[in-house]
Amino acid sequence: MTDLTSRQKIILSLIVHEHTRTAQPVASKTLIEDYGLHISSATVRNEMNTLAELGFIRQPHTSAGRVPTEEGYRFFVSKLVQQTALPSATRNTITHQFYQSRRGLDHWLPLAASVLANQSQAVSLVTAPHSEKIAFKHIELISTRGSQVLMVLVLVGGEIRQQLLALDEVYSQESLSQTANQFNLNFENKSLRQIEALEPSTEPLVLQILAAILDQMHLTEELVTGELFLDGLSNVLSTPEFAASNQERSPLRLLEERPMLNDLLSRTVLTEDIGGVQVLIGGEGTWQELRDCSVILTRYGIQDQLSGMLGILGPMRMPYGQAISAVRFVGDLLSDLVTDTLIE
Amino acid sequence: MTDLTSRQKIILSLIVHEHTRTAQPVASKTLIEDYGLHISSATVRNEMNTLAELGFIRQPHTSAGRVPTEEGYRFFVSKLVQQTALPSATRNTITHQFYQSRRGLDHWLPLAASVLANQSQAVSLVTAPHSEKIAFKHIELISTRGSQVLMVLVLVGGEIRQQLLALDEVYSQESLSQTANQFNLNFENKSLRQIEALEPSTEPLVLQILAAILDQMHLTEELVTGELFLDGLSNVLSTPEFAASNQERSPLRLLEERPMLNDLLSRTVLTEDIGGVQVLIGGEGTWQELRDCSVILTRYGIQDQLSGMLGILGPMRMPYGQAISAVRFVGDLLSDLVTDTLIE
DNA sequence: TTTAGCACTCTCCTTACGAGAGTGCTAATT
DNA sequence: AATTAGCACTCTCGTAAGGAGAGTGCTAAA
DSSP, X not given: OOOOOHHHHHHHHHHHHHHHHHOSOBOHHHHHHHHOOSSOHHHHHHHHHHHHHTTSEEOSSTTSOBEEXXXXXXXXXXXXXXXXXXXXXXXXXXXXXXXXXXXXXXXXXXXXXXXXXXXXXXXXXXXXXXXXXXXXXXXXXXXXXXXXXXXXXXXXXXXXXXXXXXXXXXXXXXXXXXXXXHHHHHHTTOBHHHHHHSOOOOOHHHHHHHHHHHHHHHXXXXXXXXXXEEEOHHHHTTSHHHHTSOGGGOTTHHHHOHHHHHHHHHHTXXXXXXXXXXXXXXXXXXXGGGTTXXXXXXXXXXXXXXXXXXXXXXXSSOOHHHHHHHHHHHHHHHXXXXXXXXXX | OOOOOHHHHHHHHHHHHHHHHHSSOBOHHHHHHHHOOSSOHHHHHHHHHHHHHTTSEEOSSTTSOBEEOHHHHHHIIIIIOOOOOOOHHHHHHHHHHHHHSOOOHHHHHHHHHHHHHHHHTSEEEEEOOEESSOBEEEEEEEEOSTTEEEEEEEETTSOEEEEEEEOSSOOOHHHHHHHHHHHHHHHTTOBHXXXXXXXXXXXXXXXXXXXXXXXXXXXXXXXXXXXXXXXXXXXXXXXXXXXXXXXXXXTTHHHHOHHHHHHHHHHTGGGSOXXXXXXXXXGXXXXXXXXXXXXXXXXXXXXXXXXXXXXEEEESSOOHHHHHHHHHHHHHHHHHHHHHTOOO
């Protein structure tokens, strides 16, 4: 069905390339002149007709040049795109930025977003890594004012949750520390289910802390992703794909409304293994907001343990080769960093 | 110099109001018809001439209606704007949203951004509270893998910093806890300067931890603001003030590039006391990116101890009354919450 | 199968023109 | 002195018409 001759593939690739560059319909003459094809424009037009019948390109109007269709981009991405690896100088610069200051995720995640945005000239998104299984690692109780206590909960994988508790009475820092230590001894590496199954203590302080721990662990479990980092918004402001559509249907709403974003991520990249890059073109009939956009996503982290997600969102007319390479590169980089600094 | 008659003030207010509503030049006839002025259009035009001479309004072209100038908005905001308090039902709903789940800042700050964006139909920004003086509150050392240790540092005010340390050798969790306790006993409430002045220990573990603590405290001290939360970006995508300008000059760049934002905040709201609302109209000659925009900012928190900042960024043509009220209201709300949950 | 040649179509730019909105000015009125 | 009715004037905006140019589709020849 989709058996294109190699010449047809070349022509489709060139149309995609040229249209990405100029945002204009591509004429047959442009192809042979600018890309040095040794065939005539009439031949190109004949091939274009075939491609149009297959649904890969279309004419905005009679006697206009050709524009790739959604299907055309899909075919291009799945069969024709050449991953134009980032120049090694660029790769070195980026790697260096990540490794020069081993400050940790709070530094790396915004940096990853910034790098992706710059490389792709689109909007980038990066989520903090999130554990597959929620398990207790460490707790700390810090007396603050009166009966108010700051609880800092560290989970296996390194997620940190904090909560301010208003306890029923004033406890000394000493007894708080003692209680925390009990929890640390008994709960280390225990999963949420295991903790829930334990015989509850009768001591009021322990009970209150336990409730808070379970509460936080439940909250964390329900999270689809960790914290979200965006960058490159100003890259797409002027593109018609983002601005023109009415506010209700803006692709950016997908990034601002967490339920929408969670839905998108759950149904795409979260079903994939780590390392695979997924390309979503034109909303795939499911997301109206993405009608004129494409999303490139990947998962990073450690399979079955800890993973976050990153990618870019841009107009459908996008340099896919570069963009896919950039996403893959930054994803691998973050996977390495997460592996090095895993808290287990 | 700027002594307007009360009728001139009314006319200016009406022009601002009508232009905010329609985004069109305002005709003299529109004013008397839609707002029921009991004077003739010719009189209104005479007054308009006076206002134009004072530089408060201008004509896009001869024989067109009038549009407020930057100066006009400035006068309007400083002398004429009426704070249209949020309807009490809205206030209750919002307050309820904040108080119903006392989850803490990680919940309140995005909520504040969301509320501001909805109320103003502009972009909102909220920064996490940041201490005026950096002081040690509590430290925790958690053994993870091999010689890797997770340090969790809590500062007075409640800021939490984490860092993964690669120590020179493997220490047991016991000795780590012991060391942490030493720090907690000796350093509580000590400022960065006080800690730096202390006689250094000779024990290698203590030295390494101390270096990390000082490092994190220095990093925190250099921070102008805490973490940044944005919302409402899709509100402004379609407005010409944001989209039309070229990418380099987009007002959104000010929000994406931290140095720019820090500069803006340092030179405006950070010089003010908590509670005051500052309105920046048209970049005030300093920020080219804001040529067609206005920014409304306030500081929240506890004077001289802990403060963050919040506000909105929208087109210059903006319902100032509502926007200022919303910013003030949410600011006060966050101030109360921060006061209630202060870690001291 | 490829290609030269050419008529045809559609966009886009320019010009022209009229309707309509809104003003500025003058002279009359309060 | 302040206000207003009246009216000519100016500028925008929408529509229509015409022409240039880009690009195609098709046919017939190579």
